[in-house]
Amino acid sequence: MDRITELEKVKSCSTQFVLAINDTLNVISGKWKLPIIGSLLYGKKRFKELEREIPRITPRMLSKELKDLEANGIVTRTVYNSIPVMVEYELTISGQSLHEVLEPMIGWGLQHRKTILGMRYNVV
Amino acid sequence: MDRITELEKVKSCSTQFVLAINDTLNVISGKWKLPIIGSLLYGKKRFKELEREIPRITPRMLSKELKDLEANGIVTRTVYNSIPVMVEYELTISGQSLHEVLEPMIGWGLQHRKTILGMRYNVV
DNA sequence: TATAGCGCTATACTTTGGTATAGCAATAAC
DNA sequence: GTTATTGCTATACCAAAGTATAGCGCTATA
Numbered sequence: 001m002d003r004i005t006e007l008e009k010v011k012s013c014s015t016q017f018v019l020a021i022n023d024t025l026n027v028i029s030g031k032w033k034l035p036i037i038g039s040l041l042y043g044k045k046r047f048k049e050l051e052r053e054i055p056r057i058t059p060r061m062l063s064k065e066l067k068d069l070e071a072n073g074i075v076t077r078t079v080y081n082s083i084p085v086m087v088e089y090e091l092t093i094s095g096q097s098l099h100e101v102l103e104p105m106i107g108w109g110l111q112h113r114k115t116i117l118g119m120r121y122n123v124v
Numbered sequence: 125m126d127r128i129t130e131l132e133k134v135k136s137c138s139t140q141f142v143l144a145i146n147d148t149l150n151v152i153s154g155k156w157k158l159p160i161i162g163s164l165l166y167g168k169k170r171f172k173e174l175e176r177e178i179p180r181i182t183p184r185m186l187s188k189e190l191k192d193l194e195a196n197g198i199v200t201r202t203v204y205n206s207i208p209v210m211v212e213y214e215l216t217i218s219g220q221s222l223h224e225v226l227e228p229m230i231g232w233g234l235q236h237r238k239t240i241l242g243m244r245y246n247v248v
Numbered sequence: 249t250a251t252a253g254c255g256c257t258a259t260a261c262t263t264t265g266g267t268a269t270a271g272c273a274a275t276a277a278c
Numbered sequence: 279g280t281t282a283t284t285g286c287t288a289t290a291c292c293a294a295a296g297t298a299t300a301g302c303g304c305t306a307t308a
Contacts, residue, residue, distance in 0.1 A: 018158055018159065021152075022158070023236060023237060024229040028149070038138050073239065094239050100228050100231070101229050102141075104225045105144070106144045107225075108221065109143070111221070112147060112151075
């Protein structure tokens with residue numbers, strides 16, 4: 001009985017956790033989100049600066065992804081009423097704090113690649 | 125000049141990092157990967173057990189995702205030559221170590237949701 | 249007047265991810 | 279002999295994600 005309630009607790013908990021993980025995944029998955037976030041980690045940027053820094057991105061995708069990131073509270077968009085208009089994109093606090101999640105992903109990715117390569121020689 | 129080489133170093137580094145992050149993302153993104161990994165965190169499971177534990181998954185998707193996870197070194201597939209055959213799926217060490225990356229994602233997801241909700245009252 | 253830069257949007261298309269439904273070969277239970 | 283279970287695969291389809299290409303209104307520069 002103890003083990004069953006434990007399991008139930010774990011399961012209901014993990015449902016909440018899966019939701020939180022999915023929230024995080026929605027913010028960073030897709031082909032262009034990481035390059036954009038990575039580019040903004042070193043300071044605010046204008047539209048054309050991002051376009052130049054991210055090879056092969058189309059303005060359509062850049063516009064779309066920036067809107068998405070803004071809607072999700074990851075970047076802020078500031079329009080200056082200079083002539084012609086200037087628009088700057090900047091990471092929010094939440095956006096900056098993404099490094100907490102990106103760092104372990106880097107660690108795991110590098111380690112996993114090593115493990116996979118190692119398996120070719122050590123196993124079978 | 126110092127600052128330029130610094131920037132170049134940072135950029136070439138972050139390219140490597142983006143690759144590592146994408147390796148990680150490929151392993152956990154998609155609709156069914158997390159439920160499957162979550163289900164296997166508590167021990168090895170058979171095909172039908174997974175099918176029953178994961179609501180609404182079709183056998184096609186379960187089969188496909190398990191193959192994918194196996195190809196990526198996240199789960200192992202063991203066939204017992206009992207009659208009828210029994211097949212068991214289990215997380216590899218790499219698969220188990222994914223909790224290192226999932227935990228910060230849970231943390232960030234929960235915190236981010238709080239931040240977003242808080243903004244409605246504190247800002248504007 | 250023409251060319252180029254800025255910050256995008258519109259339209260149409262392809263590719264990828266996921267769904268729905270059916271069925272197979274083997275065996276066990278009724 | 280009929281039904282059910284296991285561990286899948288085949289076929290067809292649909293929706294989301296991403297690509298390609300063009301163009302807009304504005305202004306500065308030559």
